Each structure stands twice: as C-alpha cells, then as structure tokens.
Amino acid sequence: MKKGVLLVNLGSPDSPTPKDVKPYLDEFLMDERVIDVNPILRNLIVRGIILQTRPKKSAKAYSKIWWEEGSPLIILSERFKEKVAAQLDIPVALGMRYGSGSIKEGLQELKNQGVEHVYLVPLYPHYAMSSYETVVVKAMEDKDAFFPEMQLTTMPAFYSNPAYVKVLSKSIKEHLDTFEYDHVLFSYHGIPERHIRKSDPTKFHCKIDGSCCKTNSVAHHTCYRHQCYDTTELVIKELGLPRDKVSSSFQSRLPNDPWLKPYTDFEFERLAKEGKTKLAVITPAFVSDCLETLEEIAMEGKEEFMEAGGTDYIHIPCLNDRDDWVSVMVSWLKEWQETDALPQTHIR
Structure with a gap:
C-alpha cells in the first residue's frame, strides 16, 4: 500500500x-x-x-x-x-x-x-x-x-518521547542561556476538570487531588494533566533545572466552570509578589505559536506580570519549524x- x-x-x-x-x-x-x-x-x-x-x-x-x-x-x-x-x-x-x-x-x-x-x-x-x-x-x-x-x-x-524532550529542552536552554531568570513557568493550555475524569478509562483513578498523577496507572495514557506535569518533570531532569525555580500552570479558561489549576494569570501575580521578578514562560502544549501563545502569553501575560511587580519577562517560542x-x-x-x-x- x-x-x-x-x-x-x-x-x-x-x-x-x-x-x-x-x-x-x-x-x-x-x-x-x-x-x-x-x-x-x-x-x-x-x-x-x-x-x-x-x-x-x-x-x-x-x-x-x-x-x-x-x-x-x-x-x-x-x-x-x-x-x-x-x-x-x-x-x-x-x-x-x-x-x-x-x-x-x-x-x-x-x-x-x-x-x-x-x-x-x-x-x-x-x-x-x-x-x-x-x-x-x-x-x-x-x-x-x-x-x-x-x-x-x-x-x-509524544510528550514523553526522549527525542521530543531533548529538542524541547534544547529550545528552552537556548533562551535561558541568554536570560537571567529567577523562575521558569511551564504554562499549558487549560481544560475543564471534567475532561480529565471523562478521559479516565478506569473511571476511578483520576481525582485531580495532587497524588493520582504520581501514582502509576493506565489512566496516564489519556490523562492530560499527568502528561503536562510529566513534560515539566522530564525537562527539569534533562536540563538540570533547580526545582524551586520551576512550576506549571494552565491558561485559557471559561468562567463558572472548574478548570485545571493553578491558573496562569494567577501565577503571574503570585510569582511577582513573591519576588520572582524575572520570569521565563514556555508553552509546551503547542508545537506552533498561535493566538494563545503570541497574544495571551507573550503580550497579555507580560503586561499582567509587569503590573504585578515583575521586571523582566520572556516568552520562549514553540518549536515551530526548527x-x-x-x-x-x-x-x-x-x-x-x-x-x-x-x-x-x-x-x-
């Protein structure tokens, strides 16, 4: 064929x-x-x-x-x-x-x-x-x-494929090498919490309680939350990033509905107020830059972070056509x- x-x-x-x-x-x-x-x-x-x-x-x-x-x-x-x-x-x-x-x-x-x-x-x-x-x-x-x-x-x-993790990490490192950061935020596309439960083939593993993502399960094959946190963890290990300088969050949500937390815009404010004033943001849920990365994160995100007390901010581009x-x-x-x-x- x-x-x-x-x-x-x-x-x-x-x-x-x-x-x-x-x-x-x-x-x-x-x-x-x-x-x-x-x-x-x-x-x-x-x-x-x-x-x-x-x-x-x-x-x-x-x-x-x-x-x-x-x-x-x-x-x-x-x-x-x-x-x-x-x-x-x-x-x-x-x-x-x-x-x-x-x-x-x-x-x-x-x-x-x-x-x-x-x-x-x-x-x-x-x-x-x-x-x-x-x-x-x-x-x-x-x-x-x-x-x-x-x-x-x-x-x-392919979020955990070693070849993908290496190229994603290389892209991130190239930007971190030229930016004096005090925190790196992995901001993932947000989804409703109910999507996590609906995608759970076991119908009981995913509780979104902070522990289920760390407990091995067949549910991880279709668990977006677990896969996002795993991407962050794999990049941390690949680059040897200090864990106290890295966190994950979720962007883009609709009102009156529980979506995955923590919310990225809340994190911008929290980090700035905690003295993390030099922020690098990466958006690994996308391989191509789009409205959500270029406008919501690179533009609006920078404005929100600066208004909260930040001093330096970069959005690390998606892999695009590297x-x-x-x-x-x-x-x-x-x-x-x-x-x-x-x-x-x-x-x-």
Whole structure:
C-alpha cells in the first residue's frame, strides 16, 4: 500500500476580522469535545451568548499577532510541513481541525497522489479530548465517509518521547542561556476538570487531588494533566533545572466552570509578589505559536506580570519549524514508513 502522511494542527480564521472569526469560532466551540454539554445547551451557550460578542474581541486579538503572510499558526505549520516533506519520499499533506484547509481536504490531497495508507499526526504533544482526540475522531469520520478504502494509523501523543524532550529542552536552554531568570513557568493550555475524569478509562483513578498523577496507572495514557506535569518533570531532569525555580500552570479558561489549576494569570501575580521578578514562560502544549501563545502569553501575560511587580519577562517560542524538531519528526515518519513502528511514548 502506498503510504502518506497527514499533519494536523488546530486551524485559524481566514482573516483577523469578525466576519471570518465568527464561523471559525462557531465550528470550534460547537465541537462536542470542546464544549461537552447537551447539544441544545451548547447551541444556546455558543450561538446565543458567546458568538454575540466574542468574534469582535477575538478579531482584535488576532489582529495583534497577524503576519503579513497570514495567520502565524497556518504559516508556521506550512513551513514545518514543507521541511518535513523535503526529507521524505512519500506524500505529506497538512490539514486543520477547524477552518480552511480541512482534514478532509488533506486526505483528498493524499488520495489524489495515490496514497492508500495514511499516517495521521496530530500536532499536539499531549492527549486531551479537545485537541488530540478531536483530531483523531474527525479524521476517522472523514475517512469513513469519503475515503473508506484508505487505511489510517495514528501517531500517539509524544510528550514523553526522549527525542521530543531533548529538542524541547534544547529550545528552552537556548533562551535561558541568554536570560537571567529567577523562575521558569511551564504554562499549558487549560481544560475543564471534567475532561480529565471523562478521559479516565478506569473511571476511578483520576481525582485531580495532587497524588493520582504520581501514582502509576493506565489512566496516564489519556490523562492530560499527568502528561503536562510529566513534560515539566522530564525537562527539569534533562536540563538540570533547580526545582524551586520551576512550576506549571494552565491558561485559557471559561468562567463558572472548574478548570485545571493553578491558573496562569494567577501565577503571574503570585510569582511577582513573591519576588520572582524575572520570569521565563514556555508553552509546551503547542508545537506552533498561535493566538494563545503570541497574544495571551507573550503580550497579555507580560503586561499582567509587569503590573504585578515583575521586571523582566520572556516568552520562549514553540518549536515551530526548527530544523532539529523537523529532524525528529522525519525520523519518526521514516521509521513508520520502513517498519510500521510507532514513536515510543513512555508512560510513567
């Protein structure tokens, strides 16, 4: 069977305008794995409340980070895809979970090149309902509906793969070597606490009580919280960072709903008031810089930290299209192409 690769990232509006942001947000927020409530209630929340005001606010945020070529996430994803494709002798396509350049379009592109067996690569290091899982489910739905003859194999979450940890650590070190920090904050994308419990195959292990993530369990295969903390721990060990100068937090939450804690914006204030005035922030839940990293963390985060008493602040970019990150992905894809082997994720 002829093999091919489909890289999938989050997606983006076509432009930083309310007109284009609204349908993008509609598709994103109406996803049952993003806002996982009764469909009637979700429709009321999203279309009756959020979409009445959010598009204008989000468009303003997008306009702050928009590049001349277009959406940073799309441009960076395309650059990454081109670099990966240049080092492989099988077709490589790019799809987005939401917005233009869909997963279906990516599968069609591969089919047009005669691909029969697709290696699906969700560009998310960690497993979460609202990121990794929704990509896999959507890809399977589109395959079954439009390309039933295709075979689909999915790359596992790679948050603990040694090659990924090394390249992530190298990227972080390059910035820390030039910045006199007194604290490093690993800020991960936030999700509702109920998503952790819903993803727990045992239905009893995940208690979000500070101990379950440290107790070995099959639940860790799909526990976003555990995987985030494990990423931080692995980087600490790889770089030999002092533990009293490193912590983890979670950003981006909706009101009136318990999300993973501690909250990043609260941490900005706490750290500054505790005298940690030189802060480096890394956002490892993403491999490509996007609105959440470039506007929420690099811009708003810096402002919040400085207002709380901070003096120095850097946001360490995502891996984006770094050549060493491209090399890691290419090595995984070549191994799959030659042996059907999947990258190893070390669950602890």
